Amino acid sequence: MQSGRLQPGLERSERRVVSAASEAWYAAEAFWLLRTTKRRLKARGLQFVIDEALKSKATLRSGTEEAFARLGKSIADSVIRIHPGLNRCLERSLFTWSFLIRHGVRAEFIIAVRKYPFASHAWVEFRGIPLTPLPRFARSPYRVILRVPTSWQASASHAGLRAS
Numbered sequence: 001m002q003s004g005r006l007q008p009g010l011e012r013s014e015r016r017v018v019s020a021a022s023e024a025w026y027a028a029e030a031f032w033l034l035r036t037t038k039r040r041l042k043a044r045g046l047q048f049v050i051d052e053a054l055k056s057k058a059t060l061r062s063g064t065e066e067a068f069a070r071l072g073k074s075i076a077d078s079v080i081r082i083h084p085g086l087n088r089c090l091e092r093s094l095f096t097w098s099f100l101i102r103h104g105v106r107a108e109f110i111i112a113v114r115k116y117p118f119a120s121h122a123w124v125e126f127r128g129i130p131l132t133p134l135p136r137f138a139r140s141p142y143r144v145i146l147r148v149p150t151s152w153q154a155s156a157s158h159a160g161l162r163a164s
Contacts, residue, residue, distance in 0.1 A: 023075065030079040030099055037095045046090075050109070050148055053098040057150055065105055069126045072100045076131075093122040093132050097148075100124070100131075106150045107131065112142040 040049050076096040090111075097109040105126060113120045121142065124131045 023071075026071070026075050027079065029102075030075050030095075031083075033099055033102070034079055034083060034095045037098055038091055041091060041094065046094075049094055049098075053094070053101055054148075054150070056098075057101040057104070059104045066126075068103055069100065069105045069107065069131065072096075072103060072105060073131045075099070089132070090122045093124050096132050097124045100126070101150045108150070109146075109148040110144055111146040112144045114142045 037049060040052065073096070076099055080092055080095075093109060097107055100107040107124050107126045109122070109124055111120065111122045119142075121134070122132075123134055
């Protein structure tokens with residue numbers, strides 16, 4: 001990895017990630033996960049969605065983590081483009097994060113807020129590189145209030161989160 005971003009395209013040695021299962025299978029799984037994430041977030045709240053994602057985390061079966069992070073981001077972006085009404089950063093980031101950790105990518109889910117005027121944003125990072133869009137807050141003071149690495153245990157590390 002160079003210059004703070006994921007390298008475009010798959011290297012020959014990384015193509016086995018794609019061949020492990022077809023991209024169509026990943027896309028179908030992503031659509032299911034997107035609908036499930038949206039429904040659970042609305043019905044059960046943020047803590048439940050994070051717990052469920054952490055329970056389903058896996059180890060990467062084949063290929064490199066960076067290769068699957070690229071593939072996962074590409075599939076998540078495609079599903080998000082097709083799905084109508086997915087414009088909230090929280091839903092988008094939870095879905096992308098859940099999809100990646102289900103396949104063994106050690107991504108982090110992050111929420112930050114700005115005090116005045118109030119604003120909040122959620123995004124996903126892999127090795128410090130944002131995988132979901134960031135707001136233009138380079139010049140605005142946002143403060144990270146929640147960072148969920150895949151090493152957290154379900155419920156134990158974020159017991160302060162409650163469904164509203």
